[in-house]
Amino acid sequence: MFLILTLALLPLGLIALVASLQAIRTADLEKEALLRVAVTQSARKLTADLQSDRTAIELTVNALANNVADPGMCRRLAFFLSSHDADGGRFYIYDRAGRIWCRSDAPEPAGIAAAARFDQKTVELAPASQYLVSRVRSLNGRMVALTYYSRTHLESIADPATALQNRQLVLRQGDRRIVVSRSGNAIVGHMSSLSARLDPPDVLLTMSVRDPPATVARMLSLFLPLVMWFAAAAIGWFVVNRLLIRPLVLLRRVVAAYQPGQVLESVGRVRTPAQEILALGETFRAISEDVATHEAEMAEGLENQRKLTREVHHRVKNNLQIIASLISLHARSAHEAEAIEAYASIQRRVDALSVVHRNHFAELEDNRGVGVRPLISELSASLRGTAPAQARRFAIQIECDNLHISQDVAVPIAFLVTELVELAMMLAPQGAMRIAVQQDEAEPHRAVLMIRSEGLIASDAMSALLEERYGRVLTGLSRQLRAPLTHDGETGSYSIAISVIA
Incomplete structure (x- = not known):
């Protein structure tokens, strides 16, 4: 048996040797892949951070260039940049004459000459002062904003979530170079x-990682399979014959004597240090109890999941109500009619989303989806409650079959009804509206939503509102519902097919 095991394990030893070599190669490939993921992730994070700041700076620069900036705009920009930059978010806005219009408290670092402030490059490295400079020019070219990012801030942003030891990050732009790694020391030895x-x-982010040195332990790991081959053959003969085969024979006899409806006899008389064999015999006897225990645990887990889902929807509904209350409080402090109407418009859309969550939570236990009739009824009541003063008498008539829809369909429907009701209230505040939802007899999984009002009859005022704001929103909602939104200008009606739960 020893010779048989020796010859049988020889191919395994050779395979293990090849596998060790392959494992080393695989580890190198994995390290390279990990490095590729890390540098890509760092580049994306750094690009996203710069683009986010550029968006805020563009608004300020264009407002200053067009003389429409309010006194607190510079302060808000400074607060926005310093909120996530430990160095204070240094920025400086100049005009063509070299006058500074807006700046942070810290002095401007050296690196960008006055004659080069209006250059075409959007990002420029300043190795002398160890800063990355982001340049944003106004649309009319009158002003430019220079934002300076320190090496410490760049390191905190570009630091990848992947754990890589002895790494170094370097930004390059042509012959310019900034080291942004934590240590700042050069990597010694072979590196990737x-x-x-x-x-x-034109800006490159380079990540370098030092390769582990060749050690004695690593070299021994290559030949360890051949050493273990002979030991495995000797140990295997004893283990297989004395500790496995005989106990398994005894266990087979016990299992062979089993009859349906009986409990297996104890395998304690099987003498073996292999506790797995003893545990195997006990497993046959306890398997029925384990099945019952697992079923109880699954039922308990399902109940906990149901409670958790209920709690999530409840918290989302409460958060939306809090947001609506805050909007209402801000609306009370507004004095201009346009601002008050803007607050009311935002509140109507938050209320619409809150109504969807509340109705979805109500139908959650039965898993039937969101009821169309209570959804539109509650949404209509909410819209009338937040209607403008001239549209307080705006009437909404609802005709709806007993249908249910998914939450993915309920959200765009709620917003669609809100947009059309608000549009009708603006065009015909003393008018009325009829909302009907009827199931398609030919297709049980489809229904038709029809909204009709004299305020939706085609007119120049309606065309202007659609072109200015409502048209794009209605088009986007119809795409979410994956159905065309049809408008009959003569009768003032909109109709769209929606999916329902049969």
Whole structure:
């Protein structure tokens, strides 16, 4: 048996040797893949952070260039930039004459000459001062904003979530170079490097990782399978014959004597240090109890999941109600009619989403989806409650079959009804509206939503409102519902097919 085991394990030893070599190769490939993921992730995070700041700076620069900025705009920009930059978020806005219009408290670092402030480059490295400079020009070219990012801030943003030891991050732009790694020390020895482009693409982010040195332990790991081959053959003969085969024979006899409806005899008389064999015999006897226990645990887990889902919907509904209350409080402090109407418009849409969550939570236990009739009824009452003063008498008539829809359909329907009701109230505040939802007899899974009002009859005022705001929203909602939104200008009606739960 020893010779048989020796010859049988020889191919395994050779395979293990090849596998060790392959494992080392695989580890190197995994390290390279991990490095590629890390540098790509760092480049994306850094690009996203720069783009986010550029969006806020563009608003301020264009407002200053067009003389429409309010006194607190610079302060808000400084607060926005310093909120996530430990260095204080340094920015400076100049005009063509070199006058500074807006700036942070910290002095401007060296690196960008006055004559180069209006250059075309959106991002520029300043190795002398170890800053990355983001340049944003106004649309009319009158002003430019320079934002300076320190090496410490760049490191905190570009730090990848992947754990890589002895790494170094370097930003390159042509012959310019900034080291942004935590240690700042050069990597000694053989290293692996990969680069990823930022936006703009002329800036490269390079990540370098030092390769582990060749050690004695690593070399021994290559030949360890051959050493273990002979030991495995000797140990295997004893283990297989004395500790496995005989106890398994005894266990087979016990299992062979089992009759349906009986409990297996104890396998304690099987003498073996292999506790797995003893546990195997006990497992046959306890399997029925385990099945019952697992079923009880699954039922308990399902109940906990149901409670958790109920709690999530309840909290979402409460949060939406809090947001609506805050909007209402702000609306009371507004004095201009346009601002008050803007607050009311936002509140109507938050209320619409809150109504969807409340109705979805109500139907959650039966898993029937959201009821169309209570959804539209509650939504109509909410819209009338927040209607403008001139539209307080606006009437809404509802004709709806007993239908249910999913939450993915309920949300765009709620917003669609809100948009059309608000549009009708603006055009015909003393009018009325009829909302009907009827199931398609030919297709049980489809229904037709029809909204009709004299305020929706085609007119120049309606065309202007659709072109200015409502048309894009209605088009987007119809795409979410994956059905065309049809408008009959003569009767003032909108209709769209929706999916329902049969």
